[in-house]
Amino acid sequence: MLHYLRGSFRPSNNIVELRSYVRQRSRLFEAGATQTQLMHKALTQMNIQLNHVISDITGTTGLNIIQAILKGTRSPEILANLSVGKCRKNIERIKKALEGNFRAEHVFALKQAYEGYEFFHKQIQKCEEAIEKALLLLEVEQPSSTKDESAFKSPSQKHRRKTQSHRSSYSFNVSASIQKVTKCDLTTIPGIEGNTAMKILSEIGTDPTKWSSPKAFVSWLGLCPGNKVSGGKVLSSRTRPSDNRAAQALRMAAFSLHRSKTALGAFFRRMRCRLGAPKAITATAHKLARILYRMLVTGENYREIGENYYEQQHQARVLANLKKRAKEVGHDLVPITQ
Numbered sequence: 001m002l003h004y005l006r007g008s009f010r011p012s013n014n015i016v017e018l019r020s021y022v023r024q025r026s027r028l029f030e031a032g033a034t035q036t037q038l039m040h041k042a043l044t045q046m047n048i049q050l051n052h053v054i055s056d057i058t059g060t061t062g063l064n065i066i067q068a069i070l071k072g073t074r075s076p077e078i079l080a081n082l083s084v085g086k087c088r089k090n091i092e093r094i095k096k097a098l099e100g101n102f103r104a105e106h107v108f109a110l111k112q113a114y115e116g117y118e119f120f121h122k123q124i125q126k127c128e129e130a131i132e133k134a135l136l137l138l139e140v141e142q143p144s145s146t147k148d149e150s151a152f153k154s155p156s157q158k159h160r161r162k163t164q165s166h167r168s169s170y171s172f173n174v175s176a177s178i179q180k181v182t183k184c185d186l187t188t189i190p191g192i193e194g195n196t197a198m199k200i201l202s203e204i205g206t207d208p209t210k211w212s213s214p215k216a217f218v219s220w221l222g223l224c225p226g227n228k229v230s231g232g233k234v235l236s237s238r239t240r241p242s243d244n245r246a247a248q249a250l251r252m253a254a255f256s257l258h259r260s261k262t263a264l265g266a267f268f269r270r271m272r273c274r275l276g277a278p279k280a281i282t283a284t285a286h287k288l289a290r291i292l293y294r295m296l297v298t299g300e301n302y303r304e305i306g307e308n309y310y311e312q313q314h315q316a317r318v319l320a321n322l323k324k325r326a327k328e329v330g331h332d333l334v335p336i337t338q
Helices: 013-045 060-070 076-080 085-097 104-138 174-182 194-204 214-221 245-255 263-275 277-298 307-328
Strands: 228-230 233-236
Touching (some): 060 076, 060 085, 060 104, 076 085, 104 174, 174 194, 263 307
Antiparallel strands (some): 228 233
16 A cells, blocks of 8 residues: 655745745844844943933934944034934933943944944845845736736835835835735735735745645644644644744734734734733734635735624624524523613
């Protein structure tokens, strides 16, 4: 009797290339974050408490001040006047936070950390150029009936990294580029933005038929309940340990829904009340994975039904279950009239 082993998932060469670039970008961001911590340390050693008055020292205000310090400016008033936007409302607090000692060895450490930070973000820019080229190799022609010309317009210059203080976003229109490849916009799913969609796409590819069903896909991600049974008794239903990067991205997307006014947000909050936060995150990631699989198969965007509609559906299910249980014991539910 012959037994055949099912082949494991292996993405195409183009997806493997894209995956390598996306993973490299993540590693570069981690290295850049280390340099940011070193800048924090150098400023603290100079008794400059900049992190207490601005939320991000790698924002426009923070980098302006750091660059001026490295050029030799020491006056708290001059440095504080480099603040922009909403930070100018706290200009007096910024002045007090900039009263430091500016010792030479700490300024030297700050300079090296800043140069390292800039180096890694230049490398990130080059990595993103490679990602954009890799996406072009995956691009497929989208049907004219579902094509949205507005979605494929190039982003304006104000959306590019050179004018952004938040440096974790891509320098090109990720959503439009992914939509050209997948025929559907993955960012229409609540909790999944461009960066998350890129991570998922680079890990699973564009062909969901590699898995026989949504159940097989969720099982591969390690997001389905376990089935540890002995003697007909379920010993454990915990999900198996997994370091699947796509599953990690889906878990992060699920966690971001804790305040979302959407059906998925309502689902997450209900699961959290019933099962606790860790299991709620897994359950919501499981649901996101099924939605993602269906979108890739059909090429249709996610349609939001709304938080209220979800609550109404839940109440209808609860009422139907109560009626069924009452009928089993020979009773009928009677609505209370006021």
